[in-house]
Amino acid sequence: MNSITQKLLETISNWTGSFPGAYSIREDGQCAEFRSTEHIRIEPKADLPGLDIHVLPGTTGETVSIPACVTHGDIDDLVYNDFYIGEGADVTISAGCGVHNESGEPARHNGVHRFFLEKNAHVLYLEKHIGTGGGAGKRSIDPVTSVFLKEGASLEMDTSQIGGLDDSNRKTTAELAENAKLTIRERLLTEGDQKAATEFDVEINGDGAGVDLVSRSVARGNSRQTYRSRIAGNARCTGHSECDAILSENGSVSASPELDARNEDASLIHEAAIGKIAGEQLLKLKTLGLTEAEAEAKIIEGFLR
Amino acid sequence: MLQLCGISWAAPDGDSILKNVDLAFPDGKLTVITGPNGGGKTTLAKLIAGLQTPDSGRILLDGQDITGFGVTERARAGISYAFQQPVRFKGLTVRDLLELAARSQLDETQLCTLLSKVGLCARDYMDREINNSLSGGEIKRIEIASVLARNTKLMIFDEPEAGIDLWSFAGLIDVFLDVRRSLKGTLVIISHQERILSIADEIVVISGGSVTAQGPKAQILPGLLREDREGCAWCPNQEGAKVS
Numbered sequence: 001m002n003s004i005t006q007k008l009l010e011t012i013s014n015w016t017g018s019f020p021g022a023y024s025i026r027e028d029g030q031c032a033e034f035r036s037t038e039h040i041r042i043e044p045k046a047d048l049p050g051l052d053i054h055v056l057p058g059t060t061g062e063t064v065s066i067p068a069c070v071t072h073g074d075i076d077d078l079v080y081n082d083f084y085i086g087e088g089a090d091v092t093i094s095a096g097c098g099v100h101n102e103s104g105e106p107a108r109h110n111g112v113h114r115f116f117l118e119k120n121a122h123v124l125y126l127e128k129h130i131g132t133g134g135g136a137g138k139r140s141i142d143p144v145t146s147v148f149l150k151e152g153a154s155l156e157m158d159t160s161q162i163g164g165l166d167d168s169n170r171k172t173t174a175e176l177a178e179n180a181k182l183t184i185r186e187r188l189l190t191e192g193d194q195k196a197a198t199e200f201d202v203e204i205n206g207d208g209a210g211v212d213l214v215s216r217s218v219a220r221g222n223s224r225q226t227y228r229s230r231i232a233g234n235a236r237c238t239g240h241s242e243c244d245a246i247l248s249e250n251g252s253v254s255a256s257p258e259l260d261a262r263n264e265d266a267s268l269i270h271e272a273a274i275g276k277i278a279g280e281q282l283l284k285l286k287t288l289g290l291t292e293a294e295a296e297a298k299i300i301e302g303f304l305r
Numbered sequence: 306m307l308q309l310c311g312i313s314w315a316a317p318d319g320d321s322i323l324k325n326v327d328l329a330f331p332d333g334k335l336t337v338i339t340g341p342n343g344g345g346k347t348t349l350a351k352l353i354a355g356l357q358t359p360d361s362g363r364i365l366l367d368g369q370d371i372t373g374f375g376v377t378e379r380a381r382a383g384i385s386y387a388f389q390q391p392v393r394f395k396g397l398t399v400r401d402l403l404e405l406a407a408r409s410q411l412d413e414t415q416l417c418t419l420l421s422k423v424g425l426c427a428r429d430y431m432d433r434e435i436n437n438s439l440s441g442g443e444i445k446r447i448e449i450a451s452v453l454a455r456n457t458k459l460m461i462f463d464e465p466e467a468g469i470d471l472w473s474f475a476g477l478i479d480v481f482l483d484v485r486r487s488l489k490g491t492l493v494i495i496s497h498q499e500r501i502l503s504i505a506d507e508i509v510v511i512s513g514g515s516v517t518a519q520g521p522k523a524q525i526l527p528g529l530l531r532e533d534r535e536g537c538a539w540c541p542n543q544e545g546a547k548v549s
Contacts, residue, residue: 216395216396244395278392280392281392281394283356283376283392284388284391284392285405286375286376286377286380287354287356287376287380287385287386287388288380288402288405288406288408288451288455289377289380289381289408289455290377290405291377292377298397298401298405299394299396299397301396302394302395302396302397302398302401303394303395303396303397304396305396
């Protein structure tokens with residue numbers, strides 16, 4: 001494992017020289033290290049690059065870390081990771097990704113992750129994406145996440161991309177059975193000429209199931225973001241999506257939320273707000289003694305926390 | 306001491322809101338500004354805090370001319386202003402706001418001291434976002450706490466009672482009495498409430514953009530209460546109404 005990987009790991013995951021629990025570190029398209037535990041089995045796929053991760057039923061309080069790092073240009077990494085979470089298990093999965101590029105060649109990581117949660121399983125899924133390095137080569141990350149929740153299962157996804165990536169295209173789909181719950185918190189910051197696209201597509205198929213999807217983003221410089229979400233309510237269910245974006249300088253955001261209610265007991269709500277920081281928010285913080293720049297930084301810091 | 310000398314301000318549509326106002330707010334005293342809605346009270350407070358700039362006149366704080374100071378400079382010079390309609394922030398927590406106000410990190414005991422003054426429990430509120438989940442009364446109390454956290458030499462509260470329920474209102478009076486007791490600087494409250502007027506040292510009445518009365522409470526309040534009881538002379542339900 002090289003020093004750039006070590007630095008990226010510190011930023012995108014809870015790495016402190018080692019990981020607690022099961023883990024697999026991917027570096028420049030190869031598996032650098034991995035470890036299974038008594039309850040969590042990590043196996044390389046036979047036919048594709050990537051891993052099958054099996055969490056035994058009833059496993060609780062354990063963690064799985066599967067960070068991926070790209071440390072130079074001219075890399076186009078594609079990996080398929082499948083997570084099979086046994087009935088009643090309750091685990092935390094961390095899958096950050098860092099792309100460092102000092103060269104003129106592009107560097108890309110594309111992680112295709114599928115989560116299969118059995119009855120009453122719960123997963124906290126943490127995903128942090130960053131780009132670093134001063135090279136002119138493009139840094140891009142294109143995560144694809146598919147979530148399948150069986151009866152009573154729940155997944156909380158906390159995903160962030162705070163600067164440094166020239167291009168990202170994030171696609172998340174989910175299917176929810178009876179009483180399943182999906183919560184997604186997305187935070188996104190783009191600057192310069194960066195582009196970021198987000199797509200969510202959720203099918204709620206079981207009575208009592210629900211999704212809560214909150215996206216907060218800041219578009220600075222000349223950056224461009226697009227946000228598409230679709231929540232389909234096919235049962236007696238609840239769905240809520242909220243898309244808030246702050247524009248700064250010439251940043252632009254296009255948001256298209258879609259609600260598709262196919263059952264009379266589906267209760268779906270969408271909220272969206274795009275605009276620059278409210279003048280009264282800046283004024284309030286200025287009355288506390290902050291300068292305009294300090295006030296703006298604090299408001300954005302809180303917004304993206 | 307804060308002095309306003311010949312302050313005038315007109316709205317962008319040309320309406321004259323304040324007309325050549327001269328006022329002095331002495332140190333160590335609680336001055337309550339009152340008067341009818343639309344009379345110019347909030348504009349006056351905003352001019353003092355720097356949220357508006359006067360068209361003419363001067364503002365002096367302890368003899369220093371601060372007329373040209375922006376909002377930040379005035380805050381740093383020792384002016385605090387509690388908004389009549391507090392601002393909501395997605396993401397910033399009550400702790401964030403109070404720490405920004407105090408310009409330092411606050412431990413749980415300090416947060417507890419501040420929030421208990423406005424009738425809130427720190428454990429329940431310090432990590433809550435200042436967003437739409439807070440009621441009008443809750444956010445108003447947090448706004449007041451943000452000014453108390455600054456503890457500056459001039460504090461202005463713009464209609465602190467607006468949006469606060471009756472139970473909180475009694476507590477609010479205690480907050481101002483407490484601030485009044487330990488006051489070294491100047492406390493200014495804009496209010497219509499008789500209970501707040503009754504704890505004032507000085508009362509200023511602003512109506513139609515001008516100061517129509519000012520002086521010690523004992524001198525001004527009886528007249529205000531008499532006017533209030535007389536009510537609207539044209540209302541047929543009022544005793545002594547004029548009959549056309």
